Amino acid sequence: MDLRNLELNETSGLVCAHHHLYSALARGMPAPPRTPQTFREILELVWWRLDRALDLEMLEWSAKLGALEAIESGTTAIFDHHESPNAIEGSLDVIANACAEVGIRVNCSYGVTDRHGPDGAKRGLEENLRFLAQGGQGMVGIHAAFTCEQDTLLAAVELAQQHGVGVHIHVAEGVDDIDAVNRLRGLSQESWLLVHGVHLPDNHGLTGHLVHNPRSNMNNSVGYAAPQRLGLPVALGTDGIGAAMLDEFRVAYARARECDITVTPELVWEWLEGGYQLVPEAINDRVVWSDEPIDPWRLAYHTSIRPLSVQIAGEVVVSDGAATRVDAEEIRAKAAEQAKRLFSALETIY
Numbered sequence: 001m002d003l004r005n006l007e008l009n010e011t012s013g014l015v016c017a018h019h020h021l022y023s024a025l026a027r028g029m030p031a032p033p034r035t036p037q038t039f040r041e042i043l044e045l046v047w048w049r050l051d052r053a054l055d056l057e058m059l060e061w062s063a064k065l066g067a068l069e070a071i072e073s074g075t076t077a078i079f080d081h082h083e084s085p086n087a088i089e090g091s092l093d094v095i096a097n098a099c100a101e102v103g104i105r106v107n108c109s110y111g112v113t114d115r116h117g118p119d120g121a122k123r124g125l126e127e128n129l130r131f132l133a134q135g136g137q138g139m140v141g142i143h144a145a146f147t148c149e150q151d152t153l154l155a156a157v158e159l160a161q162q163h164g165v166g167v168h169i170h171v172a173e174g175v176d177d178i179d180a181v182n183r184l185r186g187l188s189q190e191s192w193l194l195v196h197g198v199h200l201p202d203n204h205g206l207t208g209h210l211v212h213n214p215r216s217n218m219n220n221s222v223g224y225a226a227p228q229r230l231g232l233p234v235a236l237g238t239d240g241i242g243a244a245m246l247d248e249f250r251v252a253y254a255r256a257r258e259c260d261i262t263v264t265p266e267l268v269w270e271w272l273e274g275g276y277q278l279v280p281e282a283i284n285d286r287v288v289w290s291d292e293p294i295d296p297w298r299l300a301y302h303t304s305i306r307p308l309s310v311q312i313a314g315e316v317v318v319s320d321g322a323a324t325r326v327d328a329e330e331i332r333a334k335a336a337e338q339a340k341r342l343f344s345a346l347e348t349i350y
């Protein structure tokens with residue numbers, strides 16, 4: 001964003017280039033049946049149990065809560081990557097409608113996978129197709145190469161081409177997906193979102209935007225992506241841990257500095273701004289912050305700045321720090337009820 005055209009306390013709307021709105025209810029969930037020892041076990045014991053427990057009602061309030069918290073953090077556009085294997089059909093509409101109600105921009109995709117057999121993969125592809133054919137704002141989602149058969153991967157790529165959209169996919173997040181580079185080389189396009197890239201080699205040969213999710217990567221102990229080494233345009237995502245992008249910017253900066261003392265906040269600010277290549281409209285969204293001036297060097301160390309007002313496509317969606325279109329208290333209360341339902345459903349899934 002060109003800060004010169006803005007007031008000292010303003011930015012454009014921030015972009016979260018990788019989110020999982022279905023995970024908004026997950027915080028505080030019961031501990032897994034045993035302590036995960038690897039990233040693969042974190043997936044198996046936490047996230048792949050959670051996504052199986054979801055129904056469309058839980059998803060609706062999870063998405064509303066996630067969207068609400070995003071605008072409250074100055075984020076005006078989200079790329080969502082969704083999976084709910086026991087509630088696939090219509091799930092992308094539930095997310096898109098929840099975001100429309102709150103007033104935030106969203107790009108939806110369903111993460112296709114063979115984890116639930118060929119029928120699960122087929123239904124995931126169909127949900128992407130249904131949503132895009134209806135004119136939904138979206139991409140084709142793929143969970144990750146390592147959970148997809150080659151036929152599934154190719155079908156998803158073809159579907160994206162048919163609809164003139166990109167593919168949104170986790171790539172080499174952990175060592176389990178180390179082969180992604182070989183599976184995706186020759187398939188990836190500039191329109192793709194390559195999420196994580198932690199274990200991509202420098203000479204990967206892939207094209208697309210690299211979405212860096214530093215806090216998630218640290219939480220999962222998968223290693224540091226050092227995204228600047230990959231030679232791709234970089235954007236920042238949260239991987240479902242909220243959508244507070246200034247927060248993610250600060251974490252990205254701290255993590256980058258941990259391994260390279262010469263990294264500047266300007267470099268990491270460029271990653272944050274990478275989102276505008278994906279959602280140019282967000283440049284014209286406006287966030288008024290509680291402190292000034294907006295300057296990457298100040299923000300990298302500033303932990304108590306918050307949005308006072310947020311405008312998306314000319315409409316005020318946050319005023320005096322509060323959402324204008326929805327009742328925030330109601331969303332938090334309903335989300336808490338659905339979180340209880342989700343947590344008791346989880347007790348029965350192993």
Ligand SMILES: [Zn+2]
Nearest residue numbers: 020081170239
């Ligand atoms: Zn993710």
